[in-house]
Amino acid sequence: xxxxxxxxxxxxxxxxxxxxxxxxxxxxxxxxxxxxxxxxxxxxxxxxxxxxxxxxxxxxxxxxxxxxxxxxxxxxxxxxxxxxxxxxxxxxxxxxxxxxxxxxxxxxxxxxxxxxxxxxxxxxxxxxxxxxxxxxxxxxxxxxxxxxxxxxxxxxx
Numbered sequence: 460x461x462x463x464x465x466x467x468x469x470x471x472x473x474x475x476x477x478x479x480x481x482x483x484x485x486x487x488x489x490x491x492x493x494x495x496x497x498x499x500x501x502x503x504x505x506x507x508x509x510x511x512x513x514x515x516x517x518x519x520x521x522x523x524x525x526x527x528x529x530x531x532x533x534x535x536x537x538x539x540x541x542x543x544x545x546x547x548x549x550x551x552x553x554x555x556x557x558x559x560x561x562x563x564x565x566x567x568x569x570x571x572x573x574x575x576x577x578x579x580x581x582x583x584x585x586x587x588x589x590x591x592x593x594x595x596x597x598x599x600x601x602x603x604x605x606x607x608x609x610x611x612x613x614x615x616x
Contacts, residue, residue: 472537473564474500476527476552478508481566481593482543489516499537502530531555539563539589550575553590557582562589 470493475482478501489496501512502524509523524530527544539562544552550570553563557579569592570576583590608614 468494470495470497471539472497472499473539473541474498474502474524474530474537474561475512476502476530476540476542476556477544477548477566478503478505478512479543479545482541483512485541485543485564485593486512486516500524500530502527527552528555531559535560537561542566547571550579553579554582557586557588557590560586560588564591564593566593 470489473486473489473496475486475498486498489498498512498516498518500518500522501509501516503509503512504526509525512518513520513523522536530536540553540556542549542553542556542563542565544566546568549565549568553565553569556563569590570579579590582588605614
């Protein structure tokens with residue numbers, strides 16, 4: 460089933476939260492498929508990273524945020540969030556944005572404790588948001604080879 464965006468010929472919009480390697484890699488899709496995705500903001504505590512993303516995606520100062528809480532204090536400004544923050548920051552940055560109504564692409568691990576996991580689940584259910592968890596290397600040839608060696612008994616248990 461195609462999204463409403465596909466029928467309207469308008470790209471989905473995303474804001475990067477945590478402008479590190481993983482999030483920026485996902486955001487590259489906007490360059491490769493500008494008819495499908497447009498980056499419309501960035502939230503990161505590091506000025507250099509915010510400015511770098513601003514240059515890369517032609518963002519204005521009004522599209523730059525110091526952190527997820529600052530972004531969440533504004534009305535919803537994109538279709539979804541690309542959350543590539545550090546592991547321990549996934550849930551604390553996700554909660555206010557989910558409460559604002561954003562859907563989210565969330566880097567793994569999505570939580571670092573069971574309490575955080577259930578808080579994230581409760582917030583998603585309460586605000587009826589969608590969260591997709593990234594497992595980008597799960598099927599990479601390197602990891603597939605390791606799993607095969609383990610399965611064959613060549614290494615590990």
